[in-house]
Amino acid sequence: MTTTAPAPSTPDPGPATSGSDRATATASSSTTARLRRFASDNGALLGLLVLCLALFIATPHFLTGPNLLNVGIQAAAIAVLAFGQTFVIVTAGIDLSVGSVAALSSMICCWMFVNTPLPGGIALVLGLAAGLLTGVVSGAAVAYGKLPAFIATLAMLSVARGLTLVISDGRPIDTPGAVSFLGGSLGPIPVPILVLIVAGVVCAFILNRTVMGRSMYAVGGNEEAARLAGLPVKRVLVTVYGLSGLYAALAGMLLAGRLNSANPQAASGYELDAIAAVVIGGASLAGGSGRASGTLVGALILAVIRNGLNILNVSSFWQQVVIGLVIAAAVGIDVLRHRRGS
Amino acid sequence: MGMGGFAAPGQAPLVRLERVAKRFGPVTVLDDVTLDLYPGEVLVLLGENGAGKSTLIKMLAGVHEPDSGRILVDGSPVTLGSIHAAEALGIATIHQELSVVPQMSVAENVLLGHTPSKGGLVDRKALRAQARAALALVGFDDVDVDAPIGHLGVVRQQLVMIAKALSRQSRLVILDEPTAALTGAETEILFGLMEDLRRRGVAMVFISHHLEEVARIGDRVAVLRDGRLIDTVAAETPQDELIRLMVGRSIDNHYPRRRDYDGADDVLLDVRSLNRRGTLHDISLTVRAGEVVGVAGLVGSGRSELIRAIAGADHYDSGEVVVEGHPVLSGRIAAAIDAGIGHVPEDRKSQGLVLPASVAENIGYATMAATSHAGLVDRRGQRSRAGAVAERLRVRMRDLDQAVRDLSGGNQQKVVFARWALAGSRVLLLDEPTRGVDVGARVEIYEFINEVTAAGGAVLMVSSDLPEVLGMSDRVLVMNNGRIAGERDAATATQDDIMTLAASALGDELTPGSGRGGTTVTSLEGSLAPVATPRPTPDLAPDPAPHLDKDLR
Numbered sequence: 001m002t003t004t005a006p007a008p009s010t011p012d013p014g015p016a017t018s019g020s021d022r023a024t025a026t027a028s029s030s031t032t033a034r035l036r037r038f039a040s041d042n043g044a045l046l047g048l049l050v051l052c053l054a055l056f057i058a059t060p061h062f063l064t065g066p067n068l069l070n071v072g073i074q075a076a077a078i079a080v081l082a083f084g085q086t087f088v089i090v091t092a093g094i095d096l097s098v099g100s101v102a103a104l105s106s107m108i109c110c111w112m113f114v115n116t117p118l119p120g121g122i123a124l125v126l127g128l129a130a131g132l133l134t135g136v137v138s139g140a141a142v143a144y145g146k147l148p149a150f151i152a153t154l155a156m157l158s159v160a161r162g163l164t165l166v167i168s169d170g171r172p173i174d175t176p177g178a179v180s181f182l183g184g185s186l187g188p189i190p191v192p193i194l195v196l197i198v199a200g201v202v203c204a205f206i207l208n209r210t211v212m213g214r215s216m217y218a219v220g221g222n223e224e225a226a227r228l229a230g231l232p233v234k235r236v237l238v239t240v241y242g243l244s245g246l247y248a249a250l251a252g253m254l255l256a257g258r259l260n261s262a263n264p265q266a267a268s269g270y271e272l273d274a275i276a277a278v279v280i281g282g283a284s285l286a287g288g289s290g291r292a293s294g295t296l297v298g299a300l301i302l303a304v305i306r307n308g309l310n311i312l313n314v315s316s317f318w319q320q321v322v323i324g325l326v327i328a329a330a331v332g333i334d335v336l337r338h339r340r341g342s
Numbered sequence: 343m344g345m346g347g348f349a350a351p352g353q354a355p356l357v358r359l360e361r362v363a364k365r366f367g368p369v370t371v372l373d374d375v376t377l378d379l380y381p382g383e384v385l386v387l388l389g390e391n392g393a394g395k396s397t398l399i400k401m402l403a404g405v406h407e408p409d410s411g412r413i414l415v416d417g418s419p420v421t422l423g424s425i426h427a428a429e430a431l432g433i434a435t436i437h438q439e440l441s442v443v444p445q446m447s448v449a450e451n452v453l454l455g456h457t458p459s460k461g462g463l464v465d466r467k468a469l470r471a472q473a474r475a476a477l478a479l480v481g482f483d484d485v486d487v488d489a490p491i492g493h494l495g496v497v498r499q500q501l502v503m504i505a506k507a508l509s510r511q512s513r514l515v516i517l518d519e520p521t522a523a524l525t526g527a528e529t530e531i532l533f534g535l536m537e538d539l540r541r542r543g544v545a546m547v548f549i550s551h552h553l554e555e556v557a558r559i560g561d562r563v564a565v566l567r568d569g570r571l572i573d574t575v576a577a578e579t580p581q582d583e584l585i586r587l588m589v590g591r592s593i594d595n596h597y598p599r600r601r602d603y604d605g606a607d608d609v610l611l612d613v614r615s616l617n618r619r620g621t622l623h624d625i626s627l628t629v630r631a632g633e634v635v636g637v638a639g640l641v642g643s644g645r646s647e648l649i650r651a652i653a654g655a656d657h658y659d660s661g662e663v664v665v666e667g668h669p670v671l672s673g674r675i676a677a678a679i680d681a682g683i684g685h686v687p688e689d690r691k692s693q694g695l696v697l698p699a700s701v702a703e704n705i706g707y708a709t710m711a712a713t714s715h716a717g718l719v720d721r722r723g724q725r726s727r728a729g730a731v732a733e734r735l736r737v738r739m740r741d742l743d744q745a746v747r748d749l750s751g752g753n754q755q756k757v758v759f760a761r762w763a764l765a766g767s768r769v770l771l772l773d774e775p776t777r778g779v780d781v782g783a784r785v786e787i788y789e790f791i792n793e794v795t796a797a798g799g800a801v802l803m804v805s806s807d808l809p810e811v812l813g814m815s816d817r818v819l820v821m822n823n824g825r826i827a828g829e830r831d832a833a834t835a836t837q838d839d840i841m842t843l844a845a846s847a848l849g850d851e852l853t854p855g856s857g858r859g860g861t862t863v864t865s866l867e868g869s870l871a872p873v874a875t876p877r878p879t880p881d882l883a884p885d886p887a888p889h890l891d892k893d894l895r
Contacts, residue, residue, distance in 0.1 A: 209721070211714045218707055221696035228655055228687055228694070229707035229761065230679040288698040 043333060044281050044297045051301060055308040062311060069190055073258070075303035076192035077102075077251045079296055081270055082277035083203040084247025086295045087240040089278050090207065091220040092287020093149035095244045097138060097156035099270035102252030103263070104160040104167075105131035106179070109253065110262040111167050113176040120176025128249045134160055135245020139238035153241075157271070164264050172261040183257025192254050196296075199250060204292035212239055220287030276323075277302055280330040301326065354417060356381050356545045357402070357433075357514055362411035364397050371397045373569040374411070379514060381543040384536060386556050386577060388588055389566035390780035392750040395549055398566070399516045402547065403435040404428030432513035436504050436520050444492030449473035451491045452506045476509030477502065480535060504532065514545045521550055533559050553581045589781050597813025598785065600792045603632025608666075610682070610800035611769045613652060616661035621647040623824045625661070629769070629800040634791060636815030636832060637804040638840045644824040645804040646688050649773045652802070653685035654678040665769055679708055681769075684762025686755075688773040688804075694758040695746050702728040702742040704757050708765045731760040736786055752783025759790055770794060772803040776810060788814055808837045820844050 055062040081098045088095045109127025113120050134156060141152040182191050207213040215236045218226040227233045251270075256262040281298030283290025305326060309319045355378035364372040372394045379385055387395045400406045401413065404422040412419045415431050422428045428435075442451050449469050450457065453476075458468035473487045480501055491499055500520070507515060517536075521529045536546060536559055548560060556563055560577035565587040572587050586592050611629040616622055621644050629635045639645045650656040652663050654675035663670045665681035678685075687693035695704055705728040713720045729742055735756045739749055746757055755775070762770060770791070776784045791801055791814060805811045811818055815832040820843040828843045 209719060210717050211711050211719055212717065214703065214710060214719055217699060218696045218703070221698045222692070224693050225687075225696050226707065228653070228675060228685060230676040231707060231711075232676065288696065 041282075042294075042297075044294055044301065044330065047330065048297050048301050048304065051304055051308070055304065055311075058308070059311050062308060067307065067311075069193065071300070071303050071307045072193040072196065073190050074307060075299045076196040077254045077267070078270060078273045078277055078302060079196050079299035080199045080247055080251040080254060081267075081274035082281075082295045082299050083199050083292060084244035084251075085271075085274040085278050086203060086207070086281075086283065086290050086292060087216060087243045088149070089220075089275070089283050089285060090216045090287065090290045091237060091240050092223070092285070093142060093220075093237070093240065094153065094275065094285065095135075095138065095241060095248075096150065096153040096271050097134065097160055098244060098248040098251070098274055099267040100157045100160035100164065101131050101134050101245050101248040102255065102267040102270065103265070104134065104164045104252070105249030106175075106252035106256035106262040106266065107164045107168050107173065107264065109179060110173040110175050110256065114173055120178035123176055124178045124253065127253065128246060131249020131252070132242050132246040135242040135248070136238055138245070139241030142241065143234040143237035161268075168262070168264045170264055172259075172263045174261050175256050175259075179253050179257045179262075180260050181257065182253050183260065192258070195250065195254060199247065200292050200296050203247075203295075206243070207290075207292060212236065216240055217288055220289075222288075273302060276327045280327060282334060298330075301330075353380060355379055355414075356416065358414040358417075359398075359401070360412050360414060362398075362401060362408040362413065364394075364401065364406060364409050371569050372401075372408075375566075375569075375571045376411075377564055377571060377574075379545045379547065381513070381545050382540050383561045384540060384546045384548050384559055384577075386560035386563045387547060387549045387566065388553075388556070388563055388584060390588055390782065391752060391778065392568075392780075393566040393588070394569040395566055396518070397569075399435065399518055399547060399549070402428065402433055402514070402516055404433070429510065432511065433516070434507040434510050434512035434514070435516040435518065436507045437518050442491050442499055442503065445490055447488050448477075448485055448491045448494070448502060449487035452476050452487075452502060452509070454506075456510075472509075476505045479508050480505040481531070501528070501531070504535070508535065508539070512544060514547070515539065516547045518549050519551065520548075521552060521555060529555070553584060556581075556584065585781065596781075596785065597810065598788055598792065599634070599814045599816075600796070601632065601634075601816060602792075602796050603798055605631060605798050607631055607633070610666055611652070611802060612662075612664040614662040614664070616648070616651060616658050616663065618647060618651055618656065618658045621824050622651060622658065625826055627802075627819060627826065629802050631798045631800055632795045633817070634795055634801040634803060634815045636811035636818040637802065637821060638806075638808060638811045638818055639804075639821030639827075639844050641806065643821040643844065645821050646773050647824075648821065649685070649771045649802065649804050650687075652678070653683055653771050655685065655687070679765065679767070682767055683769045683771060684708075684765060684767030685771045686758050686762070686773060686775055688777075690751075690754050690758055695754055697747040698745055700743045701732060701737065701739050701746055701749070701757055704746050705731060705760045705764055708761050727764055728760070731763045732757070735760050735763065735790055750780075750783075752779040752787075755779050755787065756783065756790075759787065763790070768799045770799065770801045770803075772801060772805075774805055774807075775803060776805070776807065808840060811840070812837065822846060 052063070061067060081102065085095055085098060105127045108130045109123045112118050112126055113123040116123075118126070138149075138152050138156045141147045141155075142149050145152070182195060184191055186194060205213075207216065215226065215231045216239075218229070218231055219233050219236050223233055226236075252262075252267060255266050259266075277298035278290060278295050279285065279298070280301055281291070281294030281296070283294060302323065305323060306319060309322060314322075357379040359375060359377045361374050361376055362372060363370065363374055371392075375394075375398065377385075377398075387398065389395045397406060401408055401422070404425045404427050407421070407423060413422060414420065420427075420431060422431070422433070443454065446454070449472075452473040453469055458465040458472060470487050474483075477483070477485055477487070482498075482501060482505060485494070485498070485502070491502060494502065504520065520532060536548075539546060550556070557577050562574055563577055563579060563584065564574045565572045565584065567588060567590055575584070575587070582592070607630040609628045610631050611627075613625060613627045616625040625644075625648060627635070637645050637648065647656065651658040651672075652670075654670065654673055654677065657673040659672075663678075665678070665683055668681045670678045670681050670683070675685075691697065696707070702725050706724040709727075710719055710724065713724060725742060732739070732742065737749070737756045737760060738753050746754055749757065772791075775791075776787055779787065791803075795801060803811070803815060812832050812835060818830045818832050818835055818840060820827045820830065820840055822844055827846065830839055830843075
């Protein structure tokens with residue numbers, strides 16, 4: 001009955017494999033089983049590999065260093081938005097405002113830099129803080145105001161975009177050096193790819209290792225049960241929307257850095273790509289599931305398809321059709337797999 | 343009444359299941375089952391949770407197809423690939439859980455899927471007429487077929503759905519625990535209908551956890567255990583024998599309450615003049631170390647609301663909750679847990695467990711934050727501690743990573759208990775702790791309650807299972823209309839005593855709306871059901887033999 005009691009009869013099962021796996025299965029069959037489980041858990045990754053293989057066969061221009069870096073840069077902003085979105089979707093919520101928040105945050109940052117004596121670094125931090133704040137506002141509306149997430153963040157989508165236009169008067173503003181740096185390169189590696197990696201690792205770490213992260217899964221899996229088990233459900237909800245806003249702001253900085261200016265129409269419609277990336281990565285909109293690695297794969301799939309279709313000279317109009325079909329197929333396969341599994 | 347004994351009647355079976363098997367992934371849920379269903383016969387399916395009953399009836403209803411074996415109707419093999427295919431062959435199912443569209447009218451619900459139409463437009467006149475004809479079958483002449491079915495109350499909704507199934511000229515009717523939500527009088531209406539169907543040569547499959555209903559309505563009993571058909575016996579078979587077949591062993595002591603704590607009997611839980619508008623009035627109670635206090639009362643009497651208010655799940659308006667000397671403020675779940683409270687809620691699926699999460703995580707939620715370092719979960723420590731309590735409670739699982747969703751009801755409930763065992767909770771608040779839990783797991787949960795009290799813990803237990811309340815409590819508080827109507831010594835009280843207290847002076851102020859949703863309405867509506875009889879108070883009482891275990895004592 002104490003929290004410190006050791007497990008007398010079970011040896012420490014170890015971090016990765018479960019006790020009974022080791023106990024019952026022979027080495028070879030457990031390897032096959034693990035492979036099969038890996039394949040079943042990482043359907044999106046297999047899809048990405050197949051996609052890359054197909055493009056490699058279709059065109060020699062795909063699998064080249066510069067092009068792959070290009071894919072990474074193209075994926076970065078969406079992936080960062082999608083990491084933030086993953087927190088929200090894990091709790092069974094949705095954040096429609098991330099595209100607008102990305103634009104607003106980068107606009108606030110650049111406006112501060114141009115119109116106040118603040119140094120670029122501080123302006124950057126203030127821009128990120130603005131993103132965090134908008135997320136916290138949405139989160140408070142969901143957790144304490146009991147607004148449906150769809151409505152609260154739809155409202156924020158409009159408010160943030162409107163504020164962006166008000167601040168900028170509809171015109172782009174130049175970025176400070178700190179932001180432009182985010183669009184540049186560090187040696188041979190583009191900074192957006194480094195930002196993507198760091199943002200992804202932080203997302204995975206929060207989701208897997210922290211009390212807050214595990215609480216997100218609990219809230220998404222069954223909010224009432226999480227509440228009755230003593231978890232701080234409202235604080236969790238405010239946190240996920242806050243994180244989503246912060247990640248959106250970071251994505252906004254990446255976009256502004258690439259263009260060396262904050263654009264009032266930046267990231268318009270990106271929220272749907274972010275949601276698509278999370279869902280393609282295996283998360284359920286019903287909550288309780290989703291991983292940073294899946295989200296990364298989802299964002300890469302979207303970027304690879306766009307890149308490949310560009311190389312193959314497919315018009316951007318048709319690209320939208322293809323991407324829509326990919327989303328439907330990815331989620332459809334997932335649903336089928338789960339139906340067979342249960 | 344049972345008439346045929348277990349020998350097959352001398353006629354051809356209407357439906358024959360021949361060596362059917364079903365697997366879900368690695369788990370075999372039904373294994374080589376051969377079963378005949380005869381016209382004019384009620385076959386009772388018995389088995390613990392997870393024995394394969396629902397899979398079997400889902401096969402008959404066209405929801406699942408067998409992996410091997412075949413189904414014959416009138417001697418020829420059929421494929422029941424869909425619910426529609428099964429319906430076309432005259433197989434109707436009445437599900438345990440209501441499947442109604444609450445916003446649509448009674449008539450629309452009765453004919454859902456078979457709505458009469460003229461040129462693509464709903465034929466409202468025919469709709470009403472057909473619905474009225476169907477409802478007349480169950481003696482439901484006074485229902486407004488145009489009212490939304492959601493306004494009817496759960497019991498009447500269920501009878502409407504039964505009318506729906508019966509109206510389809512069905513040759514085989516499957517009744518999946520139809521009596522679970524019915525009072526004694528309503529159950530009698532249903533049995534009357536079933537006897538009528540039997541005379542008309544309709545075959546029936548009946549599932550119930552009330553063993554006393556077996557002999558009352560059944561002809562033959564098929565007992566399933568672990569996916570296998572163990573035996574087919576006559577409905578008159580003694581209940582002890584039926585249990586032995588179901589569980590695979592004899593259970594000697596169904597309520598193994600032991601009170602063997604000999605420390606100081608401090609008051610661990612002290613509730614003083616608790617009030618919550620509309621549900622709780624001036625409730626005071628104490629639970630001492632080593633003691634189990636049962637709370638009995640009708641649905642809607644405030645039992646669950648009391649537990650929830652003490653646990654912090656709901657706010658209370660005034661009064662005091664003191665746990666081991668520490669006051670717990672209204673609506674503070676985390677503070678209640680810190681003070682030593684563990685709350686096992688009424689419905690484990692919607693309130694107790696995060697179904698997609700693993701066993702280890704579910705056990706660890708209440709202790710995750712307390713054992714963390716710098717906001718990081720102590721994964722190894724939590725895991726090994728969760729493994730230890732799971733073993734102590736004998737949770738049957740593949741491993742700690744298995745999703746709780748995939749466990750049987752009894753094992754799921756043990757996971758909820760394990761959470762509080764891990765937290766070291768000294769005061770357990772149990773709301774229907776063994777609802778939907780099969781006999782074996784039930785006894786294991788009782789043994790855990792004994793362990794908790796033997797170690798100086800205190801337990802407050804709400805249950806509508808009267809034998810359980812009397813068998814596992816030391817004292818019983820009876821709630822009535824949001825108040826504590828009296829207290830009885832569990833050793834000397836009888837079920838009649840308790841029911842008299844629980845049902846006494848049910849006045850007009852008893853308002854269904856003040857409770858929590860449909861469940862409240864259920865039992866109160868019981869007396870309003872369309873019975874021609876006047877309204878005797880005892881009808882409000884749960885069935886005097888509420889659960890099969892009553893007869894096991």
